[in-house]
Amino acid sequence: MVRCVGGDNVKRFALLLLIVGLLSWAWAQPPAKIQTLIITGQQNHDWRGTSPVLRDILEKTGKFEVRVTEEFRGAGPETLAPYDVVVLDYCDLGKPELRWGKRAEDALVDFVRSGKGLVIYHYAVAAFDGWQEFERMAGGNWRPNNGQHSAAHDFKVEIKDSDHPITRGLKTSFLQPKDELYANLKWQPAGNYRVLATAWDDHSMYNAEMRKRMAGAGLSQPIFWVAPYGKGRVFTTVLGHDPASLASPAFAVTYARGAEWAATGNVKQAIPPEIAR
Numbered sequence: 001m002v003r004c005v006g007g008d009n010v011k012r013f014a015l016l017l018l019i020v021g022l023l024s025w026a027w028a029q030p031p032a033k034i035q036t037l038i039i040t041g042q043q044n045h046d047w048r049g050t051s052p053v054l055r056d057i058l059e060k061t062g063k064f065e066v067r068v069t070e071e072f073r074g075a076g077p078e079t080l081a082p083y084d085v086v087v088l089d090y091c092d093l094g095k096p097e098l099r100w101g102k103r104a105e106d107a108l109v110d111f112v113r114s115g116k117g118l119v120i121y122h123y124a125v126a127a128f129d130g131w132q133e134f135e136r137m138a139g140g141n142w143r144p145n146n147g148q149h150s151a152a153h154d155f156k157v158e159i160k161d162s163d164h165p166i167t168r169g170l171k172t173s174f175l176q177p178k179d180e181l182y183a184n185l186k187w188q189p190a191g192n193y194r195v196l197a198t199a200w201d202d203h204s205m206y207n208a209e210m211r212k213r214m215a216g217a218g219l220s221q222p223i224f225w226v227a228p229y230g231k232g233r234v235f236t237t238v239l240g241h242d243p244a245s246l247a248s249p250a251f252a253v254t255y256a257r258g259a260e261w262a263a264t265g266n267v268k269q270a271i272p273p274e275i276a277r
Contacts, residue, residue, distance in 0.1 A: 038086075057255060112229045113229060113230030114232065126143075139236055140193065159172050169277055181223075194225055222238075
């Protein structure tokens with residue numbers, strides 16, 4: 001005798017096949033990439049040269065999908081809605097006409113505060129003098145009477161916090177070739193930011209007039225650091241003056257890891273052997 005399978009059993013079997021199929025499809029899909037927006041278009045540095053390199057570094061990790069805008073003035077929350085992290089390669093140069101306007105500036109503040117990420121790159125720390133929320137996000141800024149550097153030169157980056165996801169597994173020190181070493185920035189109160197790495201600012205490398213105003217042989221200066229902002233995360237790096245300095249592992253690895261952390265709160269990138277502990 002042939003026994004017929006009941007209708008309920010057929011439905012259950014079909015549902016099981018559907019679930020197995022959906023799970024197989026989901027497992028076969030590559031992980032979603034971190035949606036990234038680079039904001040550029042104004043700088044007294046070579047933004048036309050650096051922004052493509054900043055994009056390329058992230059995309060080569062396989063973890064980021066990156067778009068670039070050269071005009072953020074007039075933007076709003078809808079502009080940022082698709083993204084997980086913003087990279088800032090922009091400076092308004094103290095010109096009111098190069099400020100973004102309240103709607104766009106509020107959109108960035110709300111974006112980060114809501115739990116998204118921001119990366120502030122090199123001379124972008126000099127942007128938006130007087131915009132207090134940006135300064136809180138940045139942690140440290142180049143401002144009138146606060147900000148200097150000697151001629152570009154090779155220097156050693158020293159990791160000061162090896163427990164953070166960005167720096168975990170990195171060598172305790174590594175070389176950054178021919179770059180600007182920013183010093184004497186204007187800092188937010190202690191506790192508002194966390195320094196991950198420093199470099200020694202050798203006062204003998206400044207001209208005689210500058211040395212008259214500087215005490216001691218030198219001073220360790222923060223090179224990259226992180227700051228919380230609302231539910232979001234901010235990574236600031238002052239490495240990377242030009243496309244050549246962006247090519248170094250010291251910059252490329254820490255920048256990409258900083259961007260992943262800012263976007264997700266974690267870092268899953270492998271560390272190249274030349275910079276791994």
